[in-house]
Every structure is written in structure tokens, then in C-alpha cells.
Amino acid sequence: MNTDTYKFSEEKTLKDFTTKVVDEKAKKKLKKVRKEISELQDKMYAEGKYSVLICLQGMDTAGKDSLIREVFKDVNARGVVVHSFKVPTELELKHDFLWRHYIALPAKGKISVFNRTHYENVLVTRVHPEYVFSENIPIVKSLDDLNDEFYHSRMDRINQFEKHISDNGTIVLKFFLNLSKDEQKNRLLRRLNIPEKNWKFSAGDLKERKLWDKYQDCYEDLLNRTSTYYAPWYVVPADDKPTARLLVAKTLLEELKKYNFKEPRLSSKVINQIDEFKAQLNNE
Template structure:
């Protein structure tokens, strides 16, 4: 089986989404995922004991790109204490009283844990860029009309996001950003599946079709955001997402292959006094 090293999917130069691959079918991807997620689960146990690094996993993609099911399948072998998932919807009244990064700051994983952002702080340069009127709801002092939301505004926001990620990376958070690249044809198939299968109807919203009409605008915004924010300390990974099993395997493998290179991640050594008395402790328990 091909090895699929992380660097094959890491975005290190300008990407064109129109010319990018949305479908990659990997042989036995489901079986391979089962193997790699067990290794990830064991590694997370070690990271929990080590307590020096946090891991932030950011998932972005168009509607139906498979974020929810990817989280379910990739993190299946994790101890529940070791992973926290946050799904960012429309900002609440409280969240709008803070700056746009506040709700992401307070959801960051602690050292020793994985945090998964299902949709992320990048919504603030994606959905809001497609629908700039949403920005008016943030009550930013310098923004009084749509005319104030110009290219300079978005450049500043990209800089703020880069600074946010640089700050948390320098303080012990390992960042993975995955763009699940779904083709428009496959999205149509998945939306029809939601309509045709009664048990999937609840997932469908008429708003999905309205957003689908803005497909090209979203692709341009994704491309710009990825190209401006893929950095060595917080790289984007391009994941072909038309085949769900393959996409899940790639995400899991990229994380595992990257994290196992951190040779300092080890279980802490026992205190010398405890280590020297292990047999005594065993005897105490066995003699009860």
C-alpha cells in the first residue's frame, strides 16, 4: 500500500482549488483507518500523561463534506477524557459581545488533550466574507456600513488569525487544519441522499440549496484563506473528500505520522521512591 506521507497533502505553496483533486480512493481505507486510530488512541494516552502539548484539529469544508462522520470514525478509539469536540454555529448574543476569536480561545484544548473544531475560526473569513452583512452584527466600532468592509478589513482579519495561531503554537498547541475538498457533483449526490432517505431528512435545510448557488464564491474565499494562512506552525492539509473512507484515513494518518515525530512525548518517569517500592505496594494489595 502507498504510504501517503503528510507532506503530500500539506499546503506549502499557492493552491488553486479549481485544479485540485477532490477524489482519491485508497484501497482498504476503512481497514487501514481501524489500525491507525488505535495507534492514535494509544498516543493520546501518552500525551495525556505527558501533559506538555495540546492538539487542535480544525475541520473546514463545504456542507456535506463529511466533518461529523469523520470525527466519529477517526476518534472512535480515544478515551473520552482525551478529546473535546466543539461545533461553532451562528454566534450567540453573548459571543457577539466579544471579539470574534473569543469563543475559539475559550474552547482551546488544555495540554494533554485533543480539541476538535467542527467548523472553526475560519468561518469569520468564509461565511462572513460571502455574507458581509453578518459582520455588521459584530458591532465593531470602526464598521458602520458594508462600505467599511473592504480588502483591508479582510487582510487585517487574516493577520489576526495568523497571530492567534502563532501564539497558541508557541505555547504548546500542535495545530492541524484540514480542508475537506468536496466536488460540487458529490455534494449534489449527498444532498439528494438526505432528501431520498427518510432517516437523513432531518439533516436537510433549504438553506443548503441557497448556499450551493454561491459555490464558486465560497471556493474563491476558501482558496484565498488557505493561501494566506497556511504556515509552518499551522499548516493546512488538502484532503480529497469525495470518498469518505479515504478522507478519514488520510486525516488520521497525517495526525499520527506527524505526532510520532515528537520524540519528547513520553510517559513521565515514576518518582524514584515510588519506583523503588513497587513490590512493597503489590504485596500490600495482595495481602488484603
């Protein structure tokens, strides 16, 4: 399972990526991978030089929530923070579109997971451009101003944002959970058929489903324009949840291993006093 297979490049389109890969041993393999992630995060925390930003995007029912739960289950609670970005608040709308994401970035040593991300600002707002009016931007006077140039300019700002945080020690990995329309239908029906799952269903999911092709076009455009060497996109087949989780976890593990994190060494003065400290404790 070569994770580089799923890395997006300008030469590819979404049609080049499958939505379903099944590894029958995915659950068992994930247990081992997530323990290794936990160990590396401990070292990263102790070293205090790098942080990690995981960006998750996908259509409704793509499995973002359960992926976060399963992949990061073994990571120390102090080491991972999850942010789920909803409709911007009144305060957030008083700032530029990246502000609320910037203040949620991980501190050094920690992992932040963005469940939906700053890319909603060139995705949902592109499918529903009228949403941008709530940002009260001086240059936006009508829907005509919300053209390709507007959204491509935003993507340029996003690239600059990610380059800036990458240069300052944040490892950025972005995952698009590539779900098929048929599988989404099955998962929506499951929410309706199982009473315990009813609360997850929203009539708005069906309205957005009718815009499937528009969303796919917008995703392909942003993938082409924002997959960079410092913040790559991975198109993860999401029809089989256990395999999707394993692919994300393996990609993260392979990336973390590149940094050779090391715990800081004690000063020579403290090392020379270790026997003394042991004696103090043993003689209490």
C-alpha cells in the same frame, strides 16, 4: 499515500488538488491508524506538555461529522473534545471574534476538534458581509468597510492567534475537505431521497450552493494567507469519505509521532517502595 501531497502552499491553487482519491482498503487501514492515535494520545495525556487542535472546514455535506466519529472512535473519551461552532450567541457577540474559540482550546494532553472553526469569520462573513454588523464593531459603519483589507487583517490576527497557541504547546492541524460540486449534489439528493436522512436537509443548503464559486474563491484566499509552518492547511479530497478519513488520521498520526511523547517516570523513592506496596496489597 504521501500526506504531504495534500499540504497547501502559496504556490498552489485549489485547482491543483483533486477532490477524489479512492483507497479500497481505507476502512481497514483506518482501524489500525486510529488505535495508534489512541495510544499516542494516552502518552501525550500522561506527559502533559502538548495538546492538539484539529480544525475542519468544508462545504455543506463534506463529511465533517462522520469523519470525527470514525477517526476518533478509539480515543479515550477524556482525551478528545468536539466543538461545533454555530451562529454566535448574544454573549459571544459581546466579545471579539476569536474569544469563543480561545476558550474552547484543548487543555494539555487533550485533543480538541473544531467542527467549523474561527475561519468562518473570514469565510461565511465574507460571502455574507452583512453578518458582521451583529458584532457591533466601531470601525464598521457600512458594507464599504468590509473590504479585502478588513478580512486580510482578520487573517493576520488568526495567524497571530495560532502562532501564540503553537508556541505554548498546541499542535495545530487544519483540514479543508475538498468536495466537488457534483458530489455535493449527490449527497443533498440522498438526504431528500432517504426518509431517515431528511432531517439533515435544509433549504438553506441550496441557497448556499448557488454561492459555490464565491466560497471557493474565499477558501483559496484564506488557504494562501493562513497556511503556515506552525499551523498548516491540508486540502483533503473528500468525494470518497473512507479515504478522506484515512488521510486525516494518517496526517495526525504522522505529526504526533514527531513529538516522541513519554510517560513521566516515578520518583526513585516510589520505585524503591514498589515491593512494599505490592506486599501491602497482597496481604489485605
